[in-house]
Amino acid sequence: xxxxxxxxxxxxxxxxxxKFDVDGIPIVVVNYGEGFRAIPPICPHMEEPLAxxxxxxxxxxxxxxxxxxxxxRTLEMQGxxxxxxxxxxxxxxxxxILADIESELTYEFxxxxxxxxxxxxx
Amino acid sequence: MKITxxxxxxxxxxxxxxxESILYAGLRQGINLPFECATGTCGTCRARVVSGDIDVRWxxxxxxxxxxxxxxxxxxxxxxxxxxxxxxxxxxxxxxDKSPAIxxxxxxxxRRLTKDVMHFDLHLAAPMSFQAGQFVVLEVAGIDGGRAYSxxxxxxxxxxxxxxxxxxxGGRFGDWLFDASADEAEVELFGPLGRxxxxxxEDRNFVCIAGGSGIAGMMSILECASRADYFRSHQAxxxxxxxxxxxxxxxxxxxxxxxxxHGNLExxxxxxxxxxxxxxxAQYPILKLAQGMVHEAAAKGMAERDRNxxxxxxxxxxxxxxxxxxxxxxxxPIKDIRYDKFS
Numbered sequence: 001x002x003x004x005x006x007x008x009x010x011x012x013x014x015x016x017x018x019k020f021d022v023d024g025i026p027i028v029v030v031n032y033g034e035g036f037r038a039i040p041p042i043c044p045h046m047e048e049p050l051a052x053x054x055x056x057x058x059x060x061x062x063x064x065x066x067x068x069x070x071x072x073r074t075l076e077m078q079g080x081x082x083x084x085x086x087x088x089x090x091x092x093x094x095x096x097i098l099a100d101i102e103s104e105l106t107y108e109f110x111x112x113x114x115x116x117x118x119x120x121x122x
Numbered sequence: 123m124k125i126t127x128x129x130x131x132x133x134x135x136x137x138x139x140x141x142e143s144i145l146y147a148g149l150r151q152g153i154n155l156p157f158e159c160a161t162g163t164c165g166t167c168r169a170r171v172v173s174g175d176i177d178v179r180w181x182x183x184x185x186x187x188x189x190x191x192x193x194x195x196x197x198x199x200x201x202x203x204x205x206x207x208x209x210x211x212x213x214x215x216x217x218x219d220k221s222p223a224i225x226x227x228x229x230x231x232x233r234r235l236t237k238d239v240m241h242f243d244l245h246l247a248a249p250m251s252f253q254a255g256q257f258v259v260l261e262v263a264g265i266d267g268g269r270a271y272s273x274x275x276x277x278x279x280x281x282x283x284x285x286x287x288x289x290x291x292g293g294r295f296g297d298w299l300f301d302a303s304a305d306e307a308e309v310e311l312f313g314p315l316g317r318x319x320x321x322x323x324e325d326r327n328f329v330c331i332a333g334g335s336g337i338a339g340m341m342s343i344l345e346c347a348s349r350a351d352y353f354r355s356h357q358a359x360x361x362x363x364x365x366x367x368x369x370x371x372x373x374x375x376x377x378x379x380x381x382x383x384h385g386n387l388e389x390x391x392x393x394x395x396x397x398x399x400x401x402x403x404a405q406y407p408i409l410k411l412a413q414g415m416v417h418e419a420a421a422k423g424m425a426e427r428d429r430n431x432x433x434x435x436x437x438x439x440x441x442x443x444x445x446x447x448x449x450x451x452x453x454x455p456i457k458d459i460r461y462d463k464f465s
């Protein structure tokens with residue numbers, strides 16, 4: 001476990017989405033009312049920047065570009081969403097939000113050159 | 123030429139002519155390839171070429187901004203096949219029994235609605251069935267690329283499609299259409315396309331939020347609903363946003379729909395750049411007026427209404443994004459939101 005401080009919980013109003021830089025790793029934190037989620041900064045659909053395109057209501061994070069959405073309580077995919085949201089484990093200590101950031105979480109939008117092409121679908 | 127599309131669950135094959143886009147070839151043969159705008163702006167129809175020779179029509183298409191051409195990524199709406207091809211697409215594939223087709227039509231009945239908005243009809247060589255809210259992509263000889271326009275009218279077997287175009291500075295299609303030489307011109311069209319559709323059998327109240335010429339598909343929805351006497355038993359609200367009073371159009375038709383709605387269709391015209399003035403009230407007393415952006419007018423109007431509605435949204439991308447955001451924040455579930463983003 002590599003717990004790193006991202007921000008103070010008070011920095012994020014309820015139903016807000018905000019981007020932070022943690023030692024060079026871009027992290028988006030979402031306050032969905034019942035808790036916090038720390039996620040990569042882009043939508044796994046078409047790489048839209050979630051700090052701008054994301055909106056939270058009723059615990060659901062929706063990317064307004066093409067309406068991919070996830071219930072942040074369960075991470076269940078909503079509607080026509082086809083890929084899961086990746087998350088960093090989080091905890092709160094003394095009013096701060098910490099995330100377990102071993103290495104940067106990314107989505108495979110294309111293949112590794114040395115690998116088979118199948119990553120395109122992940 | 124044979125095109126094979128693969129996804130993680132399997133593959134499907136279809137035939138593609140030399141002069142049609144791979145997307146259109148698949149769609150007209152009932153393959154539900156992923157797409158939204160069909161004209162190069164959204165990026166939804168991305169695919170990776172595994173093998174085969176591709177000719178990319180619009181290389182600077184904004185929808186291709188995040189593609190990796192060095193890995194063989196293409197937009198299928200902009201790609202023509204020069205040989206048999208194998209492609210991969212990152213979404214689920216299925217075959218549908220309702221297919222769009224390539225059609226021909228003649229431009230007639232051009233009617234200028236505002237300084238930069240033109241209404242016109244396409245008289246089709248053969249009738250086309252479509253659902254209210256759908257669009258077609260037009261191609262005109264000598265102008266590169268297709269333009270997507272929603273039908274304004276509604277008919278079961280339509281031999282005439284009414285469309286509306288907003289002229290933009292430097293827009294070649296608008297310039298072409300605003301010139302009298304467009305009369306009787308023959309155009310090629312592909313469609314019908316689009317899932318932001320209205321069907322009376324869904325039995326739901328609805329709300330329409332339109333910016334500028336995005337009102338086209340909403341007019342078709344209101345026409346379809348009026349003909350089905352849908353407003354006898356359902357409620358609807360229409361929010362139509364333009365900059366100034368001089369930019370409004372279709373107010374007469376909107377008044378007519380509202381007047382025949384048994385009091386169940388409320389139409390609000392939102393003016394973003396002009397103070398609300400009295401004269402419109404006198405001319406169209408049944409229409410409500412609001413000042414401000416249309417998504418704000420809609421959010422305010424919807425706060426007083428039942429949220430259990432289907433919401434239709436159409437207009438310029440920024441207007442659509444703001445509206446989607448305000449609908450979601452306002453508690454409308456994404457499964458009930460249907461939109462078209464045209465740029």
